[in-house]
Amino acid sequence: MVKPSNLTPELYKLKEEIEEYARGYGLDFFEVIFELVDFEKINEIASYGGFPTRYPHWRFGMEYDKLSKSYAYGLSKIYEMVINNDPCYAYLLNANNIVDQKMVMAHVYGHCDFFKNNYWFSQTNRRMMDKIANHATKVRKYIEKYGEDTVEEFLDVCLSLDNLIDYYSPFIKRYEELSDKKEEEEKEEEYKIKSKSYMDKYINPKEFVEKIKIERKAEKEKKKKNPPEPVRDVLLFLLQNAPLEDWQASILSIVRDEAYYFAPQGQTKIMNEGWASYWHSKIMTTKALKPEELIDYADHHSGTLATSPGGLNPYKLGIELFRDIEDRWNKGKFGKDYEECESYEEKRKWNKNLGLGKEKIFEVRKIHNDVTFIDNFLTEEFCREHKLFLYNYNKQTGRYEITSRKFDDIKKQLLFNLTNFGQPIIYVEESNYENRGELLLYHKHEGIDLKLDYARATLENIFKIWKRPVNIRTKVDNKNKVLRFDGREHSEI
């Protein structure tokens, strides 16, 4: 659905201008198609995660309800949406004033450059617009055939599991598909009851040996573990092993596909927003801004980067980190000499005039994701300067309280929250648990318990797919537990 841009001549000229600035700075992007839409439309598109042709589901309606209410009550407003696709689609709100449009366009080019060049996006489908539309067609077809309630219920089940994917699997092959390795032929003797040779054909008649052979083989087959090693892509495992009807498998794989498509956006939230903000700020303040537009720009820019008390704004964290990196590499504030320097004063004034900043940030945007970004570039100086802190929930007071300002604590927590999206890491461990064909999942516990009511509800949903009892091995309050749902009731071991 390639649609021509509907920009007004004035905005079109602006677009050309901004695009040239962006290229001038070395940004590299797919073609960007801007579309001017009103607030209803932009809320709608945003509700569908950017794809106006998505399959029907109530949660999009829910999102729309929320967005349009918060727009109507003046709580928040969406200025723009960009879609990772080739060409990139970007939606602009027609009510924005010209300064906003300029800034938003510059921001969009930042995102598009990131989509095209960041490694974690390299495996995403660049024809997602079409793919999503195909998904929608399929889902509609199933609705027609099996009824809205049935399909919707199954979609709800799948969506409940859509975080159970392996975020690195587009890059790594985890395990070979189970190949039909020839079982080494076993000696016939093993199946026979011991006997004297002359008695053999009476004690071990041929039919009897055959029967035992088959039984033993089945038993062995059963003992063979599936999966051989725990797998992270729970959805794929279910697709391959659960007793699903064709339409159900198709829906599950749609949900999985879309989850993989959106995953890198979650993995690079801080970087992506930081990068786009860095460039809108750069382009606006050095090139595009007219003197009379300064106030509007400053107002909008500060609104975007404002941090609510106690919160952490990814735009702000991202842009500041990029600026910090640029500054450090310009001045040579990195490497062994710098790290080992003991004098605070000397470190502060450190400047080797290397001028490597720009090159470095382009490199960073290419190879990192939020986790490695924070891990490599969050420094103690940065934490202090930006007043970062760690907070925790205090059971006694029932409030969230600041618990530490130590660099190590902050970094550890940030990394933890970013790893795997801030989602628990869950594996399929066994598909024949306790030799009863039950599914066993394994939650790799890293200090934080699962939210139990949610975990139980999710187990119920997996049961609907697996159709046999399902279990998850985890820890609750530091004790090993297996939560189990057998189709009727929950239990804990």
Next chain:
Amino acid sequence: MVERIEKDLSRFKKIVKGKIRENLKKYMSTGEMIGKKGKEFVSIPIPQIDIPHFKFDEKKNGGVGQGEGNEGDPISGDPNSEGGSGAGEGEGQHTREVDLTIDELAEIMGEELSLPKIQPKGKESLETIKIKYSGISTVGPNSLRHFKRTFKEALKRQVSLGIYNKEHPVIIPIKHDTRYRTWKNIVKPETNAVVIFMMDISGSMEDEQKEIVRIETFWIDTWLRHHYKNLKTRYIVHDTVAKEVDRETFFSLKESGGTIISSAYKLCRDIIKNEYNPDEWNIYPFHFSDGDNWSDRDNTECINILNNDILPFVNVFCYGQVDSRYGSGKFIKELSKNFKDDDRIILSEIENRDAIMNSIKTFLGKGK
């Protein structure tokens, strides 16, 4: 294409209203948008259905924030409610928050719950302006000249200049000394209103129950304040005895022991009788408890007090029963049995936080 979203939206609304897919109802919560009241954060209810996932227990996880403060300082609001960990869909959405006044909040709530405007009791809801001569000014018309103050000023001036003679006390004001009376406009609303919040703080009311009452009273307060410029609030807590407390205490007290509801009703009755003439005041008593009362005799006593001494004088009496693990929840049945068709009394059962909005709607939905 707008039609497509309309379809999803109407599907969602049907689910929320419980018309279809009832099994989803248990995942429903009153999501919220964050508005601000002064420095406090307040929320605007939006129904949300949460599809369950394996996820972390937020309360056991920490987070990183930015700003001032020392270790141990609380941070405002619930940091998790700000969507920090969204599913990562919809890249590049660009949003901004805007402040709301408390009046706007009330409007929004009214609209959300389709609450009718309150029809105040009494004649008009006009404000009367009264003039009171209470001020002094250096300018004004001669007819308002204040002789005493003028002479005082003159005396002060003469003393400080040293031209005052005790033997010959003649005081001659000059223009500079002259003082005039001035008036102030005093706005007196014709309609006065008082809310009397009563809460059971006996042992069976736990923190969660009180939190529910706190949220509910906040919204009731907001709504009534929106309609009555001059709203007074009184707070009564009770277990076996009742006492009046300030707002702070109302929400923080934790007592144990039994419950005698009539004690609160008696105190409420006395407050009304002594301080609020029902001809001048719109009176709104609200009572929250878990419905566990000491004895049946006391239930009867309560009903008598309500009948004779409270209901005739108030706009409406509201009783909200919060479900608790320990309460028998019997009181609401007594009330509904005795005041079946009486529209001066409104009853509501609040099972959990998510039921708060419905309960507010029940209380305020009649526009009384």
